[in-house]
Amino acid sequence: MKQILINGKPQEIEEGASLLVVLLNNGQHTQRLSVSGANRCGICGMGICFECRVTVDRKVVRACQTGCHEGMEVWTDAR
């Protein structure tokens, strides 16, 4: 099994697994906070709603459109 870091915590993954699915399977149902501080999470799962934005290797991406790879660093701090 390969490993990624979610908010600094190691997590085993299968190479290429959908990052949104990995986050949801690990209880990370909130991917970010809205401008007013409300919890936000992926709704459409197909790249349209932009709600599942996360920071991956210092770039903001949509978790549902991102495949996991060994050593990836994920932070749920996107705005």
Add this chain to the structure above:
Amino acid sequence: MDVLVVGAGIVGAACAHELAAAGLSVGILEKNEPAFGATAAGMGHILVLDDSEAQIKLTAYSRHLWHSLAASDRTEFRTTGTLWVAANDEEMRAIELRRDFYRKYSVDAEVVGRDQLYQLEPALAPGLAGGMRIPSDAVLYPPTATSELLDRAFRSGATYLRSEIKRVGPHSVELVNGETMEATHVVLATGADATKLLPTLRIRKRKGHLAITDRLPQPLIRHQLIETGYLQSAHGSDDASVAFNLQPRSTGQLLIGSSRQFESSREVELPIVERMLKRATAYVPALRDCVVTRIWTGFRAATPDGLPLIGPYPGIPGLILATGHEGLGISTSLATAKLVRQHVTGAKAEIDPTPYLPDRLFPAT
């Protein structure tokens, strides 16, 4: 009832607030939600524009009214200033003439040289010539500004009814359910949709696209930035045109514009968006690393001479128009309301209402 205001965009809301505060009984009719149309689609740039004498007087008066409204926090009103960016020496020469025009009307305007341009806005692309700073221009969030004006109208006793109207008549409107409502004055503030009720009105839908980014960790720009070619785009021909127009929101987001085309489909057109974003990244290259999260369109209500229609509609007694603001409805809503009040009560506004009277666009009879 003294006045029925049709349309609860920012212009209708401003009129309702102004008229209710003057002690009149006011009813507001809106077929969707408040701020549903061009108000929600617009940028919310409060600016003085030097297009013509009538335009600079209206925009300067209205900006003054916005500053003295003691804008509450919910409107997100911020005096960012506008920085008109000149790309080359030719645009710099044009900007010096514009500066003189602003000063003639007592509007603060400073020509900014190359070095000062990059001190003010380091994110601008290298190789630009300079610009002009209009320090008292501002930005706000139009939907909440509309709510604020409506709440003030309600506190002065205005009432609100969600209904579409089918027809405007002398001192009355007919609702879609067939019911007729009477009022001494009817104020039509329905933006580009005014032609649905008055098909001969010379208003065309002028579509615009906007894109918004996510919240940036650090502010990239401080002023609202506009290329000086913007006015050419605004006047332009019937072809689609784009111009660089970038606004820093108080949330840390960036609002990216702008496009203009005579077109009535609501669809987002990717070729136009591509041109708009390429233009924006040419002026601010760091935008390439920003994430655009939403893109939408809206319809400006464009008149042939670029001035709004504010005043009595020739042919229907009691009907007053407050539409045709094209891209300046948010900016000029408060001055529009003062002019409408003058037509209703006779209380003098601080500017001459003549240049905005609708009868200029009707053939003499």
